[in-house]
Amino acid sequence: MGSIIDQRHDIVKNAVMQRPDAVVEVTILMWERLAVELISIIGEEGFQSLYARSCHLNSAIFPWLLLDHSSSSSDSRFVDLQICLENREPAEASEASKALFITFVDILALLISDLLTASILRSAWIDDTFELVAKGNTQ
Numbered sequence: 001m002g003s004i005i006d007q008r009h010d011i012v013k014n015a016v017m018q019r020p021d022a023v024v025e026v027t028i029l030m031w032e033r034l035a036v037e038l039i040s041i042i043g044e045e046g047f048q049s050l051y052a053r054s055c056h057l058n059s060a061i062f063p064w065l066l067l068d069h070s071s072s073s074s075d076s077r078f079v080d081l082q083i084c085l086e087n088r089e090p091a092e093a094s095e096a097s098k099a100l101f102i103t104f105v106d107i108l109a110l111l112i113s114d115l116l117t118a119s120i121l122r123s124a125w126i127d128d129t130f131e132l133v134a135k136g137n138t139q
Contacts, residue, residue, distance in 0.1 A: 004114045005109075008102075008105055008109065008114070008117065011118075012101040012102050012105060013098050015125050016030070016097050016101065017098075023097060024082060024085045024097075027081070027085060027097040027101075028081065031077075031078045032077070034104075035047055037123050038050075038120065038124075041120075050108060051104065052067075053107060054100055054107060055100065057103050061096075061099060062099070064084060064087075064088070065081075065084055065100070085097065105121065108120075
């Protein structure tokens with residue numbers, strides 16, 4: 001049995017790769033779902049701070065991952081990320097997506113605990129998320 005950190009990373013990797021043919025769509029839907037869960041707990045500014053920090057840390061590995069974090073509208077919150085990922089090869093988009101989520105959830109776990117983070121991830125990333133993507137409905 002792996003460590004809690006390894007388990008958390010596996011959750012992220014498995015979630016992102018649920019639909020390898022639709023990594024960008026799955027990624028955006030996962031971020032939207034995670035945002036809804038977290039904003040109710042830490043507020044919009046708290047979520048945006050964690051998201052911006054995660055993007056910044058990952059821009060060292062993926063320099064093209066420079067995103068505008070000024071939009072707090074739920075309709076446009078992840079548009080820059082979507083555009084960045086769509087402009088990359090699927091394998092690179094997948095790696096960047098996993099790295100960004102892993103950084104985000106690792107920071108979150110340090111702040112609020114592994115147990116609460118795991119609970120939030122389960123709430124945000126229920127299985128029907130991926131059924132919606134399979135049907136082409138990402139709302």
